[in-house]
Amino acid sequence: MRFQVYGTHSATSQSRHIMSPRNLFYAQSGGVTPVINASAAGVIQTARQHPRQIGKVLAGKNGIVGALREELIDTAKETRQALEGLMSTPGGAFGSCRYKLKSLDENRAEYERLIDVFRAHNIGYFLYNGGGDSADTCLKVSQISAQMGYPIQAIHIPKTIDNDLPLTDNCPGFGSVAKYVAISTREAALDIESMCATSTKVFVLEVMGRHAGWIAGASALAAAQRGEAPHVILFPEIAFDQQRFIDKVRHSVDRHGYCVVVASEGTSTADGRLLSDQGERDAFGHTQLGGLAPILADMVKEHLGYKYHWAVADYLQRAARHIASQTDVDQAFALGKAAVELAISGANAVMPTIERRSTKPYRWRIGEAPLQRIANREKKMPRRFISKDGFGVTAAGRAYFEPLIAGEAYPAYQKGMPLYTRLKKVLVPKRCRPWRD
Amino acid sequence: MRFQVYGTHSATSQSRHIMSPRNLFYAQSGGVTPVINASAAGVIQTARQHPRQIGKVLAGKNGIVGALREELIDTAKETRQALEGLMSTPGGAFGSCRYKLKSLDENRAEYERLIDVFRAHNIGYFLYNGGGDSADTCLKVSQISAQMGYPIQAIHIPKTIDNDLPLTDNCPGFGSVAKYVAISTREAALDIESMCATSTKVFVLEVMGRHAGWIAGASALAAAQRGEAPHVILFPEIAFDQQRFIDKVRHSVDRHGYCVVVASEGTSTADGRLLSDQGERDAFGHTQLGGLAPILADMVKEHLGYKYHWAVADYLQRAARHIASQTDVDQAFALGKAAVELAISGANAVMPTIERRSTKPYRWRIGEAPLQRIANREKKMPRRFISKDGFGVTAAGRAYFEPLIAGEAYPAYQKGMPLYTRLKKVLVPKRCRPWRD
Numbered sequence: 001m002r003f004q005v006y007g008t009h010s011a012t013s014q015s016r017h018i019m020s021p022r023n024l025f026y027a028q029s030g031g032v033t034p035v036i037n038a039s040a041a042g043v044i045q046t047a048r049q050h051p052r053q054i055g056k057v058l059a060g061k062n063g064i065v066g067a068l069r070e071e072l073i074d075t076a077k078e079t080r081q082a083l084e085g086l087m088s089t090p091g092g093a094f095g096s097c098r099y100k101l102k103s104l105d106e107n108r109a110e111y112e113r114l115i116d117v118f119r120a121h122n123i124g125y126f127l128y129n130g131g132g133d134s135a136d137t138c139l140k141v142s143q144i145s146a147q148m149g150y151p152i153q154a155i156h157i158p159k160t161i162d163n164d165l166p167l168t169d170n171c172p173g174f175g176s177v178a179k180y181v182a183i184s185t186r187e188a189a190l191d192i193e194s195m196c197a198t199s200t201k202v203f204v205l206e207v208m209g210r211h212a213g214w215i216a217g218a219s220a221l222a223a224a225q226r227g228e229a230p231h232v233i234l235f236p237e238i239a240f241d242q243q244r245f246i247d248k249v250r251h252s253v254d255r256h257g258y259c260v261v262v263a264s265e266g267t268s269t270a271d272g273r274l275l276s277d278q279g280e281r282d283a284f285g286h287t288q289l290g291g292l293a294p295i296l297a298d299m300v301k302e303h304l305g306y307k308y309h310w311a312v313a314d315y316l317q318r319a320a321r322h323i324a325s326q327t328d329v330d331q332a333f334a335l336g337k338a339a340v341e342l343a344i345s346g347a348n349a350v351m352p353t354i355e356r357r358s359t360k361p362y363r364w365r366i367g368e369a370p371l372q373r374i375a376n377r378e379k380k381m382p383r384r385f386i387s388k389d390g391f392g393v394t395a396a397g398r399a400y401f402e403p404l405i406a407g408e409a410y411p412a413y414q415k416g417m418p419l420y421t422r423l424k425k426v427l428v429p430k431r432c433r434p435w436r437d
Numbered sequence: 438m439r440f441q442v443y444g445t446h447s448a449t450s451q452s453r454h455i456m457s458p459r460n461l462f463y464a465q466s467g468g469v470t471p472v473i474n475a476s477a478a479g480v481i482q483t484a485r486q487h488p489r490q491i492g493k494v495l496a497g498k499n500g501i502v503g504a505l506r507e508e509l510i511d512t513a514k515e516t517r518q519a520l521e522g523l524m525s526t527p528g529g530a531f532g533s534c535r536y537k538l539k540s541l542d543e544n545r546a547e548y549e550r551l552i553d554v555f556r557a558h559n560i561g562y563f564l565y566n567g568g569g570d571s572a573d574t575c576l577k578v579s580q581i582s583a584q585m586g587y588p589i590q591a592i593h594i595p596k597t598i599d600n601d602l603p604l605t606d607n608c609p610g611f612g613s614v615a616k617y618v619a620i621s622t623r624e625a626a627l628d629i630e631s632m633c634a635t636s637t638k639v640f641v642l643e644v645m646g647r648h649a650g651w652i653a654g655a656s657a658l659a660a661a662q663r664g665e666a667p668h669v670i671l672f673p674e675i676a677f678d679q680q681r682f683i684d685k686v687r688h689s690v691d692r693h694g695y696c697v698v699v700a701s702e703g704t705s706t707a708d709g710r711l712l713s714d715q716g717e718r719d720a721f722g723h724t725q726l727g728g729l730a731p732i733l734a735d736m737v738k739e740h741l742g743y744k745y746h747w748a749v750a751d752y753l754q755r756a757a758r759h760i761a762s763q764t765d766v767d768q769a770f771a772l773g774k775a776a777v778e779l780a781i782s783g784a785n786a787v788m789p790t791i792e793r794r795s796t797k798p799y800r801w802r803i804g805e806a807p808l809q810r811i812a813n814r815e816k817k818m819p820r821r822f823i824s825k826d827g828f829g830v831t832a833a834g835r836a837y838f839e840p841l842i843a844g845e846a847y848p849a850y851q852k853g854m855p856l857y858t859r860l861k862k863v864l865v866p867k868r869c870r871p872w873r874d
Contacts (some may be wrong), residue, residue: 032631033626035656047855062634091627097635179853185470187756194469197499198534202751221854291731293749310731314748315640319624326854372859405853416616416762416842417658420627 004172021053022124024343025067026075027060028092028136029099029130030161033173034180034321036159037086037093037131037333037421042336043157044075044083053344058121061425063097064128064137068110070117070430077426087329087409090321093423101137104147113435114141115150119217120395120431123376125153125343127334131160131171135351142349147410155339156351156371159332160431163214164378167369168353170404172335173318175328178218179205179405181262185222189229189260191310196258198330203307206228209264212380215235215317218401220393229260231391234296236266237381237391240275245296247301248391249428253306263292322418326407331364338359338366362403387425451560454821455488458490460563461780462504463512464497465596466536466567466574470610471617471758473596474523474530474858477771480594481512481520487626490781494697498862500534501565501574505547507554509869522858524766525848527758530860532566534717538574541584550872551578552587555705557868562780563589566773568597568608572788573812579786592776593788593808596744596769598755600651601815605790606751607841609772610755613657616842618644618699622659625695629746633695638743639686643730644750646701648673649817652754655838657830666697668828673732674818675701675827677712682733683740685828690743700729759855763844768801777802789809799840808835 005358013383026043028036040059059073060066066073074093076081086093086355104111112254117123126137135156142154158165163174185205188332192203209215213235231252234240293310300308332356338352351374355367385397392402411418463480467471467830477496484491496510497503503510510531511522523530541548554560565575572593578589595602600611622642629640639656646652650672659666668689671677705713730747737745768791775789788811792804822834830838848855 028631031671032628047474053441065635090624092631095634096631098632101633182853183759184753184757186857187758188752190526191469191752191756194465194529195535197532198502198536200720205753224854234812289727291747294728294731308678309750309751311751311753312747312749313753314746315628316621316642316748316750316753319628320621322620335766342452396438402852408847408850410845410847413845415839416619416844417623417661420623 007279009357012227021051021055023055023122024057024125024127024340025060025072025118025123026057026095026127027063027066027129028096029063030096031160032090032092032096032316033161033318033417034090034176034324035172035328036129037089038156038329038332039159039172039336040093041083041086042284042333043340045146046337046340048346049051050340051186054125054340055122058123058428059094062095064101064108064355065097065099066095067117068113069435070432072121072428073423073425074428074429079177082421082423084399085419087333088321088409089420090319094425097134100133101140108293111148113337115144115148116432118150118152121428124151125155127155127157127339127343129157131162131163132374132376135165135371139349139371142371143198143330145348153343153346155342155347156374157335157339158353161215162209162212163384164380165374166210166377166379167374169356169364170354172328174214175325175331175404176320177208177215177317178401179325179328180317181215181219181313182221183346184221184324185230185260185262189222192258192260199308201257202261202297202300202308204261204263204293204296204308204310205313206263206291207317209236209278209348210266211236211378214381216264217381217393217397218405220398221401221405227256230262231256231259233391233393234260234261234263234267235381235386235390236268237383238262238290238386240267240268242299246299249300250304253304261296263296266291266318267292297390321364321411321420325405326410327404329409330352334366342368359399359403362406387418453691458488458492458788460492461494461562461564461777462497462509462555463494463564464500464503464566465531465533465608466565466571467533468598468755469518469527469529469533470596470598470755471527471613472609472765474565475766475769476594477530478520478523478597479770479804480564480777483774483777487777487781491562492559493562495865496531498864499532500536501538501596502534504530504551504554504757506560506872507869508860508862509865510862511865513862519604519858520858522686522856524770526829527741527756527757527848529860532741538577541577541580542598548581548585549776552581552585553869555587555589558865561589563591564590564594564776565781566594566596568599569602569811569813569815572602572808575782576652576786576808576812577578577661579808582785590780590783590785591686592784593718593811594772597789598652599646599649601817602811603651603814603816604811606793606801607791609765609769610785611651612762612841613757613839614645614652614754616762617754618652618750618759619658619842620760622656622697622699625748629695636744637733638690638694639723639737639745641698641700641730641745641747642750642780643700643702643748643755646673647703648815650674650701651818653699653701654818654822654830655842657835658838658842666692668693668696668700668827669698670830671698671700671702672823672827673705674819674820674848675823676707677704679736683736687741699700700733702729704729730844750848758848758857761846763841763846764841766846771803792825796840799843805827
């Protein structure tokens with residue numbers, strides 16, 4: 001997979017680039033996370049330590065869209081303080097996007113545009129920070145070298161709260177969301193436990209995870225001992241059976257006085273239909289407007305008559321930098337750093353990964369994997385992490401999750417509020433024709 | 438208001454109680470908060486410092502229901518560590534309840550039962566920790582002395598995330614929820630700001646607040662400068678007008694590229710109808726709410742076509758001890774302490790309050806107010822705290838909110854999870870006949 005780009009391309013027009021450092025393009029892609037900016041910090045700080053190989057770090061404004069539009073943020077224009085703040089700021093500080101490049105055959109013009117922009121700005125390194133779809137985009141860019149003769153090295157930096165990328169033990173972003181969800185579940189459980197004697201008996205928390213139940217699974221860490229919440233976890237990997245669900249909730253209320261349910265948004269019935277997409281109607285006859293939690297709560301009310309509460313964490317979970325996992329922040333930074341080191345070493349079409357060396361004590365190191373084996377593949381929760389009845393997490397699952405939420409990486413506060421950095425995002429002057437998208 | 442109970446009652450059967458310390462009954466009532474247990478800690482620690490006046494602290498298991506059922510938790514049986522843990526544990530550690538005493542005329546048997554239990558356990562102090570409905574219960578108990586001849590002093594300790602009790606500048610519980618909501622809004626805003634160029638443009642966060650918009654109002658602290666989120670706040674105090682709402686959202690997206698809406702669950706139209714009325718009612722006859730966010734999101738989609746996300750924080754907001762306000766924790770403890778001191782001084786039918794002495798710098802002290810002026814009254818957001826257009830918070834409002842969220846009272850962590858205390862809840866032996874409820 002690894003090869004020397006410069007050795008394989010000898011076009012005269014590029015020879016001057018070999019002599020001087022080339023610029024690095026970095027972009028954020030897809031849904032953001034509490035720690036994606038820590039990866040950006042890893043990229044920028046490391047690139048600056050290698051001035052002979054790397055010139056400027058230019059960040060795409062709103063991901064790859066910034067490359068197409070030639071909206072390139074000059075990171076050298078940001079203050080040192082702002083760049084340090086990336087370590088503790090959620091969201092995508094440079095802007096992210098949902099934009100998937102078509103194949104070279106389908107949209108050659110897009111690739112030609114990218115090459116125009118890369119050439120105009122002497123960009124030799126393409127570092128793309130995203131999930132599965134983004135790995136696909138990164139792979140396509142990596143092929144520009146071979147297929148279109150422009151020397152560029154494309155390195156993917158993993159990021160997804162869904163934790164569903166293959167070949168890496170876990171993905172940056174996930175550990176912090178896992179921590180938030182586990183803590184929120186423990187806290188809400190103490191709330192309902194206080195109230196259940198005379199009031200609410202069932203609490204449903206809906207969390208993200210369309211195809212994989214990693215986030216919902218992490219809520220299992222809320223239970224310090226057997227019998228504690230969550231009592232029911234719903235995974236996309238396990239077909240939803242209404243009767244079994246109702247029985248499980250009833251059993252939990254009978255035994256503990258209350259029941260806490262954590263549901264993956266992607267929970268589906270055996271025929272593959274999303275539970276949240278069933279055309280249910282509310283009291284006013286309105287179609288349910290998305291939201292699995294109210295559907296489950298209503299099901300409980302109808303069959304068991306219990307008073308319920310429900311919450312949908314949505315963006316709150318994936319932006320909750322205030323309670324990020326220190327392990328997660330460390331790994332996000334390390335992967336950004338590793339991506340630059342891979343680039344300098346001549347790698348292309350690869351992704352640095354997290355390799356778990358040991359669980360107790362937790363030890364990890366950076367590995368690498370070829371993008372061809374990552375793009376467009378989803379890693380689901382293994383069945384051995386899910387309890388036999390399909391509603392819980394096994395000891396093996398807990399052991400997997402536990403180290404990922406370790407440590408509290410608190411941001412700095414001022415007047416009771418976290419100090420999150422806001423970049424100036426100064427664009428470098430345009431050199432290409434406008435892009436019509 | 439204040440009077441010496443022992444001086445006014447000379448029944449022989451009580452005379453031995455005068456000679457020896459009498460026991461203190463403490464109970465938690467209504468929806469719990471991140472800091473109600475800090476008030477409990479204030480009560481228990483302070484009571485122990487006055488052994489000549491106060492014997493045991495007996496806590497009602499599940500609030501006043503514990504008194505009726507004679508389920509009295511002996512706090513002396515808890516470990517020192519567990520009691521210290523109350524300072525940083527959310528929920529109601531002794532169990533709470535939604536149970537409102539009827540009037541003496543309507544249900545004399547309940548009051549006679551309370552007196553039986555109080556007498557059997559030598560209870561002379563009744564400390565009730567709750568909101569407006571609970572203040573009413575506390576007031577009724579305080580009248581037992583005068584109306585039924587059993588000497589008891591009833592002191593109410595304020596607690597409500599809704600911040601809607603009169604005569605106190607703020608209520609313990611609110612500051613922490615305000616902090617959580619303001620931080621969550623700032624974080625989610627960074628998320629949507631990253632995505633809005635190619636994806637989600639509107640984010641709706643639904644927060645608690647049936648009749649008063651204090652919690653939604655506190656989200657205004659998310660904006661460090663003009664133009665930052667939240668762009669639209671919906672208060673129960675301001676009649677909802679769909680066209681004005683849609684116009685405001687459109688304006689925000691046009692100007693900033695995205696729009697963050699924070700909506701009080703109690704948002705209503707001019708005719709007083711809740712936007713989210715589901716028809717369910719709880720034990721107090723309150724409508725069970727939840728589900729406004731998807732209705733607003735759908736409205737945006739229908740009229741403006743923007744992609745949206747929405748979250749309903751529900752219990753997560755009022756259980757979020759992991760990001761509690763230090764000011765809030767301090768005040769919750771101080772009010773529990775003050776309640777015991779009031780009891781020792783002979784007070785009855787009063788509530789210790791927070792008096793704001795100064796906003797910049799923030800200085801507060803404990804005051805007191807008669808329960809008759811508190812029970813069953815709601816303090817809404819003053820109009821001068823709400824911006825002219827009804828969608829925001831004024832500088833005066835910000836100045837009110839800001840000190841209440843100051844300081845981060847982090848709990849201790851183990852293995853990445855907050856260490857929350859769990860009490861043994863050992864009941865004292867029963868001495869009365871069973872209670873049929």
